[in-house]
Amino acid sequence: MLNPDEEKIFQDKVDNEIKIEPKDWMPEQYRKTLIRQMSQHAHSEIVGMLPEGNWITRAPSLKRKAILIAKVQDEAGHGLYLYSGAETLNITREEMIDQLLSGKAKYSSIFNYPTITWADIGAIGWLVDGAAIMNQIPLCRCSYGPYARAMIRICKEESFHQRQGFEILLTLSKGTQAQRNMAQDAINRWWWPSIMMFGPNDDASPHSAQSIAWKIKRFSNDELRQKFIDMCAEQIKILGFTLPDEKLTWNPQRNHYDFGEINWAEFWNVVNGNGPCNKERMAARIKAHEEGAWVREAASAFAEKRKSGSQKVA
């Protein structure tokens, strides 16, 4: 029910950069929005382990393998930070997992694309982690305490992910023609999906205004997307490759890069379940959950047994 004093106190805190903590009064819609955003962010981290996990057994060297394992482990940890943060809003881990596995909750649609070559691992690190970082740095200042703190932890760990990806592409750029072609092809496939990660255009994003008023969102989708494109357009010069956009040109009047039309039909198609790997990703998660059930049950049973004293502690 609407409580005007509580609402005013809440908004005053937000306006004055005072964090909202779990037991503070908050509008029901604020709570729901954060539960959805944080849990879907967590799901994205966990599902995001799959496209890169795919190449762990085929990394070209032991060093690359160790680095990729570390990155994928980090993503698991990031998912766990975010699930924990979401649980402070009164939703259980079990409910969130159910929502993911039943298809009720979404995850970032970038992870519905396949990793076809080793160069894709480089492109993902540079572009996908790069876009994620651009989104996540402002979230470190989000109004909800647990989300902001999780994001600070995540951002500290994320920068190695992006550097690792760029370095893979840099190494390939100095290799054989076949390696250079492989890298350019990966960039061609990952570029447009990466800039779609920032979400629909501002005028097609009805909830953005409320999220900005509540300081869940600090910058608009288009602002962050433009910043990302400007950054990548410069960074790619070091690689000696091109971004697959003929309309990409520096505009001195705007002081930004102009870029081509995004294929929003593709974006919505993938979000709605028809991307190349949607079914595969969900199947992998469902399988992991079902095949891991005996581990969860055994651990609980063992803990019970130890508690009741019928077994000596080793």
Next chain:
Amino acid sequence: MNNEWPLWEVFIRSKQGLDHKHAGSLHAADAQMAIENARDVYTRRMEGVSIWVVESKYIHASNPEDASSLYDPANDKAYRHPTFYNLPDELKQM
């Protein structure tokens, strides 16, 4: 209610001399697993010399709505702050 493991809060001392800070929460079947999971999730970059885990249900917390009345007695006792006292500038080391 099925097998959902209980929720634990994790506190980490990152360096000798510092106190334990709340790092977040996790699910584990018992205390030993909670500590191992806390090490895996919260100290991957050597950020901890000591880990405490407490089942969340054992944390007792003050009610944020009581914040003003709970702390009210402290607000008007300005004499607890060093700046309350006017002392001559010639006085050193105080």
